[in-house]
Amino acid sequence: MISLGIDVGGTNTDAVLIDGKAVLQAVKTATTEEVGDGIVTALQRLVQASAIDPARIDAVMIGTTHFTNAVVQRRHVARIAAVRIGLPAAATLPPFVDWPADLRGLVQGPTFMIRGGHELDGLPIAPFDRAAMKEAAKEIRDSGVDAVGIASVFSPLNDESEQEAAEILSAVAPGISITQSHQLGRIGLLARENVTLLNAALVGLAKRTAEGFVRALANSGIKAPLYITQNDGTVSLAGQAARFPVHCFASGPTNSLRGAAFLSGIEDAMVVDVGGTTSDVGCLRQGFPREANNNVEVGGVRTAFRMPDLLSIGLGGGTLVDPADPARIGPVSTGFQLTERALVFGGHELTCTDVAVAAGLIELGDRDRVAGLDKGFVDAALARCHAMLVEAVDRMKTEAGDVPLIAVGGGCFLVPSKMEGVSEVVHVPHQGVANAVGAAIAQVSGEVDQVFQGMKREEALERAHAMASERAVRAGAVPASLAVVDQEDIPLSYLPFNSLRVRVRVVGDIAGHTL
Amino acid sequence: MPAPPKRITMDDLEAFAIGAWILGTGGGGDPYFSLLEARQHWGAGKSVDLIDPLSLDDDDAIACIGQMGAPIAMQEKMVDGPLIARTITMMEEHIGKKFKAIMMWEVGGNNGFQPFLAGALLGLPVVDCDAMGRAFPRADMTTFAIRDLPAYPWTMIDIRDNSVILTSAVDWTWMEQMTRKICTVWGSLAATCKAPRTGRDAKDSACLHTATKSLRIGHAVQAARRNHTDPVEAVVKSEHGLLVFRGKVTDVLRRAAEGWLRGTVVIEGLDEHRGETFRVDFQNEWSIGWLNDEVKVTVPDLICLMDTVSGEAVGTETVRYGQRVSVIALPAPAILMSPKGLKHVGPRAFGYDIDFKSIFPESVR
Numbered sequence: 001m002i003s004l005g006i007d008v009g010g011t012n013t014d015a016v017l018i019d020g021k022a023v024l025q026a027v028k029t030a031t032t033e034e035v036g037d038g039i040v041t042a043l044q045r046l047v048q049a050s051a052i053d054p055a056r057i058d059a060v061m062i063g064t065t066h067f068t069n070a071v072v073q074r075r076h077v078a079r080i081a082a083v084r085i086g087l088p089a090a091a092t093l094p095p096f097v098d099w100p101a102d103l104r105g106l107v108q109g110p111t112f113m114i115r116g117g118h119e120l121d122g123l124p125i126a127p128f129d130r131a132a133m134k135e136a137a138k139e140i141r142d143s144g145v146d147a148v149g150i151a152s153v154f155s156p157l158n159d160e161s162e163q164e165a166a167e168i169l170s171a172v173a174p175g176i177s178i179t180q181s182h183q184l185g186r187i188g189l190l191a192r193e194n195v196t197l198l199n200a201a202l203v204g205l206a207k208r209t210a211e212g213f214v215r216a217l218a219n220s221g222i223k224a225p226l227y228i229t230q231n232d233g234t235v236s237l238a239g240q241a242a243r244f245p246v247h248c249f250a251s252g253p254t255n256s257l258r259g260a261a262f263l264s265g266i267e268d269a270m271v272v273d274v275g276g277t278t279s280d281v282g283c284l285r286q287g288f289p290r291e292a293n294n295n296v297e298v299g300g301v302r303t304a305f306r307m308p309d310l311l312s313i314g315l316g317g318g319t320l321v322d323p324a325d326p327a328r329i330g331p332v333s334t335g336f337q338l339t340e341r342a343l344v345f346g347g348h349e350l351t352c353t354d355v356a357v358a359a360g361l362i363e364l365g366d367r368d369r370v371a372g373l374d375k376g377f378v379d380a381a382l383a384r385c386h387a388m389l390v391e392a393v394d395r396m397k398t399e400a401g402d403v404p405l406i407a408v409g410g411g412c413f414l415v416p417s418k419m420e421g422v423s424e425v426v427h428v429p430h431q432g433v434a435n436a437v438g439a440a441i442a443q444v445s446g447e448v449d450q451v452f453q454g455m456k457r458e459e460a461l462e463r464a465h466a467m468a469s470e471r472a473v474r475a476g477a478v479p480a481s482l483a484v485v486d487q488e489d490i491p492l493s494y495l496p497f498n499s500l501r502v503r504v505r506v507v508g509d510i511a512g513h514t515l
Numbered sequence: 516m517p518a519p520p521k522r523i524t525m526d527d528l529e530a531f532a533i534g535a536w537i538l539g540t541g542g543g544g545d546p547y548f549s550l551l552e553a554r555q556h557w558g559a560g561k562s563v564d565l566i567d568p569l570s571l572d573d574d575d576a577i578a579c580i581g582q583m584g585a586p587i588a589m590q591e592k593m594v595d596g597p598l599i600a601r602t603i604t605m606m607e608e609h610i611g612k613k614f615k616a617i618m619m620w621e622v623g624g625n626n627g628f629q630p631f632l633a634g635a636l637l638g639l640p641v642v643d644c645d646a647m648g649r650a651f652p653r654a655d656m657t658t659f660a661i662r663d664l665p666a667y668p669w670t671m672i673d674i675r676d677n678s679v680i681l682t683s684a685v686d687w688t689w690m691e692q693m694t695r696k697i698c699t700v701w702g703s704l705a706a707t708c709k710a711p712r713t714g715r716d717a718k719d720s721a722c723l724h725t726a727t728k729s730l731r732i733g734h735a736v737q738a739a740r741r742n743h744t745d746p747v748e749a750v751v752k753s754e755h756g757l758l759v760f761r762g763k764v765t766d767v768l769r770r771a772a773e774g775w776l777r778g779t780v781v782i783e784g785l786d787e788h789r790g791e792t793f794r795v796d797f798q799n800e801w802s803i804g805w806l807n808d809e810v811k812v813t814v815p816d817l818i819c820l821m822d823t824v825s826g827e828a829v830g831t832e833t834v835r836y837g838q839r840v841s842v843i844a845l846p847a848p849a850i851l852m853s854p855k856g857l858k859h860v861g862p863r864a865f866g867y868d869i870d871f872k873s874i875f876p877e878s879v880r
Binding site: 086088089090091092093097098119120121123125126153154187188189190291292295306309394395398457484485486487488489490491493 | 547548551552555585587588590591592593594595596597674675676702703743766767768769770771824827832833835836837839
């Protein structure tokens with residue numbers, strides 16, 4: 001199977017072709033304002049260099065930090081409406097209550113708290129206030145927002161209130177994009193609602209982005225199905241992913257960690273991914289990213305997502321260096337304008353890339369343009385970069401002994417060859433495009449989320465596991481590689497026959513991509 | 516000499532939330548929601564003084580408050596400070612007397628926070644003591660029940676403004692049974708003001724200085740996070756506890772029944788515990804832990820699950836499949852381990868035919 005992996009980062013767009021365990025070809029191009037343009041360029045160069053017939057490509061996997069960056073950088077997020085159904089419960093903590101003020105200022109549009117929702121036993125808290133919902137729907141329509149997030153109390157147990165609210169909204173404001181919280185999260189109103197609101201704020205961007213991806217592929221003559229990589233290292237079809245952009249939040253780091261494991265063959269190690277703008281340090285355990293604790297914040301908003309435990313510092317190839325003080329590095333970066341603004345590329349700003357070229361660590365651009373840099377300055381700037389990386393790796397290490405460190409990313413020339421607490425700094429071929437490699441080898445999943453009735457818990461779980469496994473295999477997973485990554489069961493006491501809602505998620509490697 | 520009153524700042528509350536969640540031994544609810552509401556009150560210029568119970572006059576009237584119910588209900592319905600405050604004014608009207616201060620019913624979890632919200636809203640100080648020294652699921656599992664102090668009167672309110680005053684009860688077990696039924700009908704969550712206490716009661720029969728303990732634990736975790744050292748180890752060291760097990764959650768059986776959250780969590784060992792299995796039962800709080808099917812630790816020793824990386828407490832309502840957790844034990848207050856105490860809070864009070872044997876050697880206790 002030949003898969004095409006693409007990583008659309010803040011600075012670079014990388015693409016790789018992978019056949020089984022072999023990397024056939026890899027290219028790196030600059031990310032463009034219109035992300036599709038960069039992809040087209042990358043694909044043209046890739047197809048040209050590998051001389052492969054685009055029709056032979058079986059699947060395309062794109063990983064992108066686009067949606068996370070939108071939230072983190074407060075760009076391209078839409079103003080949305082919020083509907084919470086659950087009064088008189090939770091009255092003192094309204095929607096957006098724990099959001100950072102700046103993001104809240106951008107995103108929060110008309111916000112409503114309405115009577116309704118359910119109790120733990122599935123019975124109504126109060127009758128759903130349809131009249132209030134209709135009034136809210138009219139205000140939402142008249143406010144001109146394109147998207148709305150709806151969350152009702154205990155909707156993972158009973159989604160009636162959310163469904164009714166969505167129907168009313170669709171009738172009053174046809175075409176408005178609606179995210180319902182029961183589609184996204186589990187019990188825990190605030191975190192589920194936050195994720196729902198973030199999703200609503202991103203669906204417009206996600207739709208445009210996915211359309212750009214599709215156009216780019218079509219222009220390149222590729223007919224293979226398009227997948228977008230998700231937080232947990234699996235893929236979902238582009239159409240589905242565009243509806244739930246929040247599921248793509250952590251796919252960038254997940255891909256780079258998985259790509260590092262694939263390229264190095266090492267399953268337990270620290271990984272540093274030095275990109276254009278940041279260096280991300282993570283930890284591989286048995287080939288998978290170590291997870292962060294339960295309350296992961298995205299752009300300062302608390303979510304209940306499972307994401308890789310990651311430390312990001314503002315150090316990358318495009319990071320600006322103060323020409324007057326070699327110890328002052330970052331956090332500002334040239335971003336995707338590295339090839340215009342860096343000295344070696346004819347620009348007028350001193351970046352970490354310029355320092356590395358001056359030190360002879362890499363050959364890039366016009367070396368003569370940095371020949372005038374003082375050697376003492378170059379050494380001091382590099383020493384500062386090294387110190388920043390050493391500290392970041394040390395902070396993420398959880399074991400006392402020395403562990404290997406795999407260096408990946410376009411800026412990995414900044415990683416020193418020896419580090420305290422590190423047994424060996426591992427460099428591998430194609431390390432600059434580990435992200436795209438991670439996307440290309442993304443796993444597939446099978447999920448079950450349904451109510452089982454009239455059977456014991458063990459039996460219901462067993463059936464759910466079997467069904468989820470079968471779905472994963474049908475999606476292309478190798479049976480021997482299947483692993484359960486999530487499992488939850490909740491009794492629905494308001495339904496008869498010992499009803500149990502079971503959610504099971506199984507993931508597995510695609511044939512030929514086993515680590 | 517009693518300590519002087521301490522003005523509680525928002526920074527204190529951030530630390531208190533961490534410590535109280537750990538002392539909640541899995542229950543008492545996630546303090547995060549109260550913390551969010553507290554930020555609103557403190558942001559509006561309100562605050563609370565923490566006072567030493569030893570500074571109370573013997574006949575001072577003290578309100579004992581907390582929410583009751585299944586912690587999972589709090590995950591969705593969260594918290595409502597004004598509602599909690601109303602249970603206190605309702606009690607004042609009933610007994611015809613103004614309270615001098617508020618004390619925590621249980622220091623653990625969100626419940627430890629309730630007096631700070633109510634205190635800020637009513638302008639009353641909070642007494643540095645509680646009736647459990649941790650969290651427990653039942654009203655008869657308190658130091659006041661162990662000391663056979665009266666269990667009534669009792670006020671309770673739900674979010675819809677249904678309210679009840681229980682004017683008498685034969686004992687704490689009856690009070691527990693009656694209020695639990697009401698709480699269940701209301702959706703397994705109710706705000707309550709328990710039987711009022713005197714300053715003398717608090718000094719003689721409560722677990723003293725437990726808010727300070729919670730602050731100390733919170734500060735230990737914050738310092739460890741700042742210095743990139745192990746927060747779990749920091750708590751163990753600060754409180755003379757014991758690291759019992761480290762592993763990954765592989766099964767969560769969780770059922771809400773009769774107004775409680777009950778179940779079992781299975782943890783497969785990692786690192787030095789690879790190949791071993793730890794199982795822990797819960798009724799709102801962690802109650803009994805088995806290592807490879809042998810009883811390892813039981814109530815009233817404090818059993819705490821913590822996120823291995825962040826040191827954040829893991830609640831019985833938030834624990835989930837795949838989570839990496841550390842199990843630690845902390846010593847229980849002496850009164851809970853007395854023969855009378857064990858009748859109320861020992862393994863048998865939770866329905867297990869097991870004798871209590873502390874995981875801590877005599878000398879540590």
